[in-house]
Amino acid sequence: MHPGTRTFVTAAVVTGLAAVLVFSRMYSRFILVKHAGVEDYLIVLAFIFSVGLTAVIGLEVKNGFGEHTADLAPEAFVTIFKLLYVSIIMYSLGLLTLKTSILFQYLRFFVHRTFRRLAWALMALVVIGGSVLVLTSSLSCLPVAFNWDKTIVGGHCLNQPPLWYFMAGFTIVTDIAVLILPMPVLRSLHLPRRQKYTLMATFGLAGFGCITAILRLQSLHASSVSTDIMYDGPPAHAWSSAELNIGIICACVPSLRPLFSLAFPRFFSTSRPEYLSNPYPPGASYQRNDSTVELSRVAKTQYETTAVRSQLDNTSTEVDDDKAIHIKQNWSVTENHISA
Structure with missing residues (x-):
């Protein structure tokens, strides 16, 4: 399969799965429970950014992303690099809203005072750090048009590969922090062992997003050292979409209990x-x-x-x-x- 086509299919599939979970969560929160919170609106926003990222990937592939660089017309480069610029912003904003949603969800679930203070502190780190990364990514080249038009006199860019690695590192570190944060509280609950481990596994689903972020590093490295970035770049986009959408899917699962209770009353009474x-x-x-x-x-x-x-x-x-x-x-x- 063509590298670009494979990337778009991957992005479309994981986005479709995320759509099922998000709509199920909205039905549970807005229709069954009738008590949506800020975390629900944020997860919808994260999903919108995910859909935007998938749409941008489709446009990139349509314009030749995945072809060998030597086979592309000069005007195709301009279009693809414009879309790449947008995709980076979509990805960064999607992760920012996703993690903020998860942390607000924690604040709804847990009442332990120390835990809540740590959750607010981590949220501040995610929001401030994520916002800085979004701004840095969007302004990595000045003027902005220099991202896709290298003929602009006086234009300059930051050394982008180190920026990509720093963004990936920040994402992984905050993913791990979000994963670990609720575990001590869950482990200390006075519950039967099976129920306790089920709860820990439910909240531990965020680990899948962390694994995806780590796997994404390899494709980022391949893109940064490639001499044919148009051909070698698509896998990084596939992993970016997978990371964002898997995070959305995992964030939705803890909110689906009312829906499960309706569908399977015998098991979720x-x-x-x-x-x-x-x-x-x-x-x-x-x-x-x-x-x-x-x-x-x-x-x-x-x-x-x-x-x-x-x-x-x-x-x-x-x-x-x-x-x-x-x-x-x-x-x-x-x-x-x-x-x-």
């Missing part, structure tokens, strides 16, 4: 086992105040066994110093279970 379904001991007092149900005299260890499971059912809880539990959103409270 909203009723809890006794140690999960009755977190309110007999006589525990509570009072309803529009969007808050305050439950007192609930042991902290009992809360920890339900916190993450409740969050996966699209809730958000906070624990005060007096160990009262505040459950946000309108909840109906019965003797044996809670339903959002």
Whole structure:
């Protein structure tokens, strides 16, 4: 298969898979739960950038990307390098919004104070670092038109291969940080081992994006040392699209529990086992105040066994110093279970 065609097919397939997960997540959050958060809007934005990247790859291939450099007309170079410029920005913005979405999702799921501080700090690093990389990528040549027109007098560019490697390194480091961040909290939960490992595996799906980012390095190196970049460049684009879309897919999985419960009620029943379904001991007092149900005299260890499971059912809880539990959103409270 032609290198350009293979790259476009790869990008189209992974984008299609991401579309299925994103639309499923939107159905779950907007229709079933009716409580979308900022992380849901950000994942949609990341997907839009992914679709844009795939469209740009298609236009590049249409204009000869994947052909040998010697076989292309001069005007084709101009068009392809314009599209390459756009693709780099699409990729960078897609990763920035994707990671920010994941971290906002963490803030919805987890209430541990130290964890939240670390999540906010990592988010600041991702947003600031990602924004700097987007600006650096878009302004790596001045004037901007020098990216595709080397005849401009006085134009100059940064040494781009080191910039590519730095961007890849930053992506990998932040991928690893996002992957590791929730693991200590999940490991400390008072849950049966099987449920605990299932939760860790669910949140550990981000590791696939990290693996893809590492594999992308090889194709970046091949492009940077190539003497025929038009022919050797497409694999780097394929890996870029795969990295972004696999990240989107993995970020959507934890939000699909309500949809799974609807489709497979036997396996994803909203009723809890006794140690999960009755977190309110007999006589525990509570009072309803529009969007808050305050439950007192609930042991902290009992809360920890339900916190993450409740969050996966699209809730958000906070624990005060007096160990009262505040459950946000309108909840109906019965003797044996809670339903959002």
